[in-house]
Amino acid sequence: MLGIQAILITLLLGLLCVQFLKQFWSQNPYPPGPIRFPVFGSMWKIGLKLSKDTFIKLAKQYGNIYMLWMGPIKLVVLSGYDAVTEGLVNHSESFVDRPVTPFLKAIAKEQGIMWSNGHTWKQQRKFGLITMRKLGLGKKGVEHQIEEEAQQLVQAFTLTKGQPFDPAMPITISVSNVISAVACGYRFSPEDKEFLKLLEAIDYILKISTTIFHTMFIVFPWLMKHLPGPPRKALAYNDVIHSFARKExxxxxxxxxxxxxxxxIDFYLHQMKKSKNDPQSTYNEENLSQCIYDLFIAGTETTSLTLRWALLLMANHPDIQEKVHQEIEDVLGSSRPFSYQDLKKLPYTNAVIHEIMRSQYILSSSIPRQCTKDVNMCGFLIPKEAIVIPDLRSVLLDPKQWEKPQEFNPNHFLDKDGSFVERKEFIPFGEGARICLGEQLARIEIFIFFTTLLRVFTFQLPEGVKELSTEPVVGLSxxxxxxKLCAVPRFSE
Incomplete structure (x- = not known):
């Protein structure tokens, strides 16, 4: 028995040596990267879990375009402003698809807006853009709904009476209710069990998507669908979200x-009726269910996390917080309603919001793309069907573009006269054909929630706490x- 084990181990080591020598001597035109081993590829270099700077550190070792292997799948990472914009802008059409891994196929079934491709994606995205405009995105209609949720959040914070509390759940509920108003036409009660189950499901699926279990799902898809554990739980939560969508x-x-x-939903059902005799139509209830799924999963996490980081940074930087409040008071006063257009009158507040989104970008890289054909880029071949990760975080922290990239510094967006400066390197919503559908909605939400809260409260550290940690818990987000922090009312009334 021991002899057979020794032979098997020797054969395995021999295979690994052959693989290493093959890669060492090969002159393939692919980007450089860690050595690839059988079955698991080169994901050993990342380990069981991402860190917030995993991709940036790999870029320092292998260059701004490098390749990883996730089992049999080629994965190319673009790092830094030059490589990312070259890929997303100059090769936009070549990198327009989303990957179809076994896990993503099980979750999204190549439907909806976020994870579909080809004709389905073009129809669903076009419909999404047109409908968002019809719903008043950027106009007073949707702003009014955001203002209502901001006031709900003020009430929730007021109930804490200045005592330490965790703002995570109240923020998530308010932000998700904006998406609910857009998608379903009404808000949910914070006590609604189905609504809370929906938020729980969204949170879990986002957490598992960048763990070792996603890689295992790619390597052993049939096995992972049937084994108990996180992947099965993710699929169950996936059913929860679709069940919610179907009921609506x-x-x-x-x-x-x-x-x-x-x-x-109203507009989509209307479009389904209009297109029922069109053989090219992709408007159906399955795609509608996935579109609702996409709106909630993309619109809840991103904005709520940005606001959680915003309050944390304001508590850590009371001087900056006070300057924002003072600008709001000086320009808008303490009582009159304000709109997104008022952002133009608040250069310092605008700079602070941008710097929050830059310094604490809420994704570990960005949502991946898939190469539609062989692409020659910067001297490397990016092969057809390779998954491409444009590392937006590396752009927002690129030392070639930002004076103090690792610091929270609103001056990154201000000139010497204190005027706000637009920066081409500020691309948290991506670039190219797949730029975030909800960018404008997110910008309006962040501005209205942030200014409403800072107009009403001073956010302070709890007694005995010197600083809140800015080290994140790393997943896809x-x-x-x-x-915990204290929301101290600025006005007695």
Missing amino acids: IEKHKEHQAVHEPQDF LVPQPY
């Missing part, structure tokens, strides 16, 4: 003839470690 669709179908379209 049924509610809207019952009242479809009662009023003109009021929300995303960079989440603040659980923290």
Whole structure:
């Protein structure tokens, strides 16, 4: 028995040596990267879990375009402003697809807006852009809904009476209710069990998507679907989100003839009727369910995390917080309503918001793309069907572009006269054909929530706490470690 084990171990070591020598001597035109081993590829270099700077550190070792192997799948990372913009802008059409890994296929089934490709993606995205405009994105309609949620958040914070509390759940509920108003036409109660289950499901799926289990799902898809554990749990939570979406669709179908379209589901059902005789139409309930899924999963996490980081940084930097409050008071006063257009009158506040989004970018890299054909880029061959990761975080922290990239410094967006400066390197929403569909909504939300809260409260560290940690919990998103702060009302009334 021991002799057979020794022979097997020797054969395995021999295979690894052959693989190493093959890669060492090969002159393939692929980008450089860590050595690839059988079955698991080169993901050993990353380990069981990402750190916030994993991809940036690998770029320092292998260059701004490098290759990893996730099992049999080629994965190319673009790092730094020059490489990322070259890929997303100059090769936009070549990198327009989303990857179809076994896990993503099980989760999204190549439907909706975020994870579809080809004709389906073009139709669904075009519809999404048009419908967002019809719903008043950037106009007073959607702003009014955001203002209502901001006031709900003020009420929730007021109930803490200046005592230490964790703002994570109240923020998530308010932000998700903005998406609910856009998608479904109404908000949910913070005590609604189905709504809370939806938020729980979204959180879990986002957490698992960058763990070793995703890699295992790629290597052993059939096995991972049937083994108990995190992947099975993720699939169960996936069903929870689709069940929520289907219930909302049924509610809207019952009242479809009662009023003109009021929300995303109404407009989609109307489009389904218009297109029922079109053989090229992709408008159906399965795609609608996935679109609702996409709106919630993309719109809840990104904005809520940005606001959580914002309050943490304001508590850590009371001098900056006070300057923001003073500018709001001086320009807008303490009582009159304000709109997103007021951002132009608040250069310092605008700079602080941009710097929050830059310094604490909420994704560990960005949502991946897939190469639609062989692409020669910067002297390397990026092969067809390779997964491409444009590392947006590396752009926002690129030392060639930012004076003090590792520091929270609003001066990155101000000139010597204190005027706000737009920066081409500020691309947290991506570039090219797949630029974030909800960019404008997110910008409006962050501005209205942030200024509303800083107008009403001073955010202070709890007694005895010198500073809140800025080291994130790393997954697909960079989440603040659980923290508490005090929301002290600025006005007695």
